[in-house]
Amino acid sequence: MALSAYPDVPLFRYPYTELTEAQIAGKLAPAAQNGPGGKGPLESDLAGTTLRIVTDGSGTLTWQFGQRNRVTFNGVEAGYGALTLDHVTLITHLMPNSTKGWIIAWDRSSNLATVYELWFGGGPSPHMREVNRAIWHGYVQTATGPAPTARHTPTLRIEGRALAWTEDTGNRTIDYYPSVTYSHWVELDRLKEGRGYSAPSGYIQLTEDIYAYDRVEAEFSGLMHMFLMDMNRLEQVGVRFGFNGKDELEYYMFRGTGEWLGQLARFELFGDFSAEPFKTENDKKGERRIYRPLATMDKLTPAEVAEVARTKTKVFEGPSGMAGNGTPASGALAGKAFAIRYDDGPSMEYRFESADSLSWRKSGGAWTKARYNAWEVMPGAFIFGHLLQGEPDHDCHIVAADLDSGMATLFRGYMNTPYIANEAGAETYFGKITGEGIPDPGDRRHERTRDMLGRAFTWEYSPGVNSMHVYSTPNTVSWVIPTPTNQFGSEWSGTGDFVKIRDQLYFNRWLEEACNGTLGTFLVNMRTMHDAGIGYHCSKTELSLGPIGAPARHAGRIDVEKFFPQA
Amino acid sequence: MHKGSETSRRSLLKASAILAAPVIAAVPSVAGAADGSRARLARLEDEHAIEALQRKFLRYLNGSDEGSDLLASSEAMDVGKGLRAVSQLGQEPELGLEDEGQSAIMRCSYRVEREIELTGNSTIEQMSRLQGQGSYREREERLLTTRFVKSEQGWRIAAATLA
Numbered sequence: 241m242a243l244s245a246y247p248d249v250p251l252f253r254y255p256y257t258e259l260t261e262a263q264i265a266g267k268l269a270p271a272a273q274n275g276p277g278g279k280g281p282l283e284s285d286l287a288g289t290t291l292r293i294v295t296d297g298s299g300t301l302t303w304q305f306g307q308r309n310r311v312t313f314n315g316v317e318a319g320y321g322a323l324t325l326d327h328v329t330l331i332t333h334l335m336p337n338s339t340k341g342w343i344i345a346w347d348r349s350s351n352l353a354t355v356y357e358l359w360f361g362g363g364p365s366p367h368m369r370e371v372n373r374a375i376w377h378g379y380v381q382t383a384t385g386p387a388p389t390a391r392h393t394p395t396l397r398i399e400g401r402a403l404a405w406t407e408d409t410g411n412r413t414i415d416y417y418p419s420v421t422y423s424h425w426v427e428l429d430r431l432k433e434g435r436g437y438s439a440p441s442g443y444i445q446l447t448e449d450i451y452a453y454d455r456v457e458a459e460f461s462g463l464m465h466m467f468l469m470d471m472n473r474l475e476q477v478g479v480r481f482g483f484n485g486k487d488e489l490e491y492y493m494f495r496g497t498g499e500w501l502g503q504l505a506r507f508e509l510f511g512d513f514s515a516e517p518f519k520t521e522n523d524k525k526g527e528r529r530i531y532r533p534l535a536t537m538d539k540l541t542p543a544e545v546a547e548v549a550r551t552k553t554k555v556f557e558g559p560s561g562m563a564g565n566g567t568p569a570s571g572a573l574a575g576k577a578f579a580i581r582y583d584d585g586p587s588m589e590y591r592f593e594s595a596d597s598l599s600w601r602k603s604g605g606a607w608t609k610a611r612y613n614a615w616e617v618m619p620g621a622f623i624f625g626h627l628l629q630g631e632p633d634h635d636c637h638i639v640a641a642d643l644d645s646g647m648a649t650l651f652r653g654y655m656n657t658p659y660i661a662n663e664a665g666a667e668t669y670f671g672k673i674t675g676e677g678i679p680d681p682g683d684r685r686h687e688r689t690r691d692m693l694g695r696a697f698t699w700e701y702s703p704g705v706n707s708m709h710v711y712s713t714p715n716t717v718s719w720v721i722p723t724p725t726n727q728f729g730s731e732w733s734g735t736g737d738f739v740k741i742r743d744q745l746y747f748n749r750w751l752e753e754a755c756n757g758t759l760g761t762f763l764v765n766m767r768t769m770h771d772a773g774i775g776y777h778c779s780k781t782e783l784s785l786g787p788i789g790a791p792a793r794h795a796g797r798i799d800v801e802k803f804f805p806q807a
Numbered sequence: 808m809h810k811g812s813e814t815s816r817r818s819l820l821k822a823s824a825i826l827a828a829p830v831i832a833a834v835p836s837v838a839g840a841a842d843g844s845r846a847r848l849a850r851l852e853d854e855h856a857i858e859a860l861q862r863k864f865l866r867y868l869n870g871s872d873e874g875s876d877l878l879a880s881s882e883a884m885d886v887g888k889g890l891r892a893v894s895q896l897g898q899e900p901e902l903g904l905e906d907e908g909q910s911a912i913m914r915c916s917y918r919v920e921r922e923i924e925l926t927g928n929s930t931i932e933q934m935s936r937l938q939g940q941g942s943y944r945e946r947e948e949r950l951l952t953t954r955f956v957k958s959e960q961g962w963r964i965a966a967a968t969l970a
Binding site for chain 1 (some may be wrong): 930932935939942947
């Protein structure tokens with residue numbers, strides 16, 4: 241694959257180069273001398289200023305600013321850049337002959353400061369190209385007056401908000417901040433698919449108005465995107481630092497303007513403003529909890545998948561932590577028989593022999609018995625699923641069947657994708673049901689919907705097994721995991737698809753690509769705020785269909801429709 | 808084959824009430840009636856002792872330090888992994904005395920809460936573990952069957968299973 245700064249494949253499919261420390265040092269050298277770039281003018285009014293920042297945890301750090309953009313730190317001269325947002329100045333420079341750099345947020349009114357120490361290599365990141373950062377809070381030492389006791393602090397005040405930013409570079413980004421340790425971003429210009437991704441992030445409150453945010457695109461490019469945002473004026477100044485998909489250094493400062501898009505609910509107890517749920521005394525410098533799913537995923541060959549399918553298939557066997565709070569399976573399909581003809585897809589005939597056993601045949605082939613489960617999520621509207629034994633890609637069919645309208649939607653799950661054999665792929669088909677007492681919908685079909693777009697639902701699968709979905713784009717599902725104290729923490733994302741079955745009844749799916757390989761599906765009833773769903777998964781230990789079910793809370797809706805014009 | 812007599816707590820209480828009055832009224836009458844009353848009284852005492860034992864056993868299952876000596880042996884208990892709490896569902900325990908009052912069996916459904924380790928590789932489990940959450944609570948309805956045996960020291964639990 242030819243290298244591309246901003247790939248036209250999903251970022252989790254892109255083969256980012258494992259850069260060496262020497263390569264990185266070489267690429268940083270000119271920028272260390274010259275300072276960051278920028279579309280607009282950078283500030284140079286710091287000449288003659290000595291900034292002595294007393295930090296909690298990293299001692300006293302001293303910067304001496306010379307003429308133009310020269311700065312000296314630890315006796316080494318470099319080029320710096322600065323931009324001021326109201327009364328807070330953001331300064332950055334790299335250290336020559338090293339793979340290190342700094343970003344300083346200096347509040348000129350309070351003299352409080354937050355320092356971002358940046359480096360490549362040496363951990364904690366396992367990837368040389370991924371920016372490491374440690375954040376130090378402190379104050380600027382002055383000749384007069386006592387040292388302030390206040391500090392900039394990690395905050396949950398931003399949690400749940402979403403903004404659209406337009407930088408002076410022309411780049412537009414939708415930022416979702418549904419967590420206190422992660423964020424989710426959608427590049428509207430540089431990436432082709434309008435897909436959202438999730439990254440470990442930090443949120444620091446400087447004042448009631450101004451917050452510092454950073455994300456490191458861990459598991460992808462490793463780029464750091466950091467900015468100060470003024471929540472009243474909806475303005476930002478920031479720094480982009482790291483290597484893009486073409487291994488080019490991006491080191492520039494930017495200004496931007498924001499648009500407030502809404503806020504999802506927060507679920508901490510009232511009065512709980514703690515914002516560092518994972519911090520421990522033993523944390524190493526720069527250490528934080530970063531979800532690296534591809535590293536832990538079982539990766540099987542097609543032959544291994546076939547062997548698992550032959551010997552270790554589990555279909556609705558036993559209780560599932562993903563459905564401890566689910567509704568009971570329905571036996572209402574038992575005794576029924578119908579066919580589903582999917583447009584541009586298979587024709588399926590069904591005989592439901594009992595509450596959990598059916599026979600199917602595909603496009604007039606032989607009848608095959610299969611175990612299934614079904615749930616009647618709204619009267620007359622079912623989700624059911626089964627494996628198609630004998631199909632070369634170990635297919636499953638997960639179907640939303642509305643027996644009152646005669647319409648059905650199929651999520652066909654399959655293995656042996658081109659990337660990882662045990663990573664599920666999925667297709668969506670729309671069709672009509674024919675059977676006794678089932679009305680003929682004619683040409684009407686279920687349709688994809690934007691009704692989910694921007695919404696977030698929490699799901700309480702079992703005691704202690706909870707998550708929140710954020711439907712950030714028309715093709716993205718992001719999931720965020722709460723801590724026991726209800727701050728949202730780790731977040732990841734995959735491909736989504738959303739189909740309207742009836743008013744307030746939606747059939748949705750997500751794919752855990754380059755993650756676990758699971759296909760998750762669910763039929764959510766927004767009247768009862770409960771769903772029933774089916775997960776399809778293959779690992780070393782099993783090829784499985786299992787139940788998913790949880791009561792939902794509607795956590796809010798972010799207004800992003802206009803950013804995704806329909807073709 | 809044991810021939811057991813079965814009762815529920817409600818019928819047990821009813822029996823107590825029926826018994827309470829006749830015991831006073833019937834004692835002065837005939838010897839046979841007195842023997843019958845003594846047998847019924849002995850049975851009631853057994854049932855009360857078993858109920859008290861079962862209550863103590865439930866407290867033990869719910870985490871009380873006291874109660875391990877109620878069991879005839881550690882192998883006598885099969886309640887599954889990760890049991891954290893057992894609570895009443897409002898159902899009356901069903902008690903049957905067997906072997907002419909030398910053993911008994913009690914059955915009752917309870918809501919059972921277990922701590923299940925997050926050992927799987929689902930994304931939620933992985934992310935929860937990353938966040939330091941190693942387990943989750945699972946609740947289910949289960950039948951607790953307790954077998955009791957009478958010895959010279961009184962009643963003890965011979966076996967207990969949650970299924």
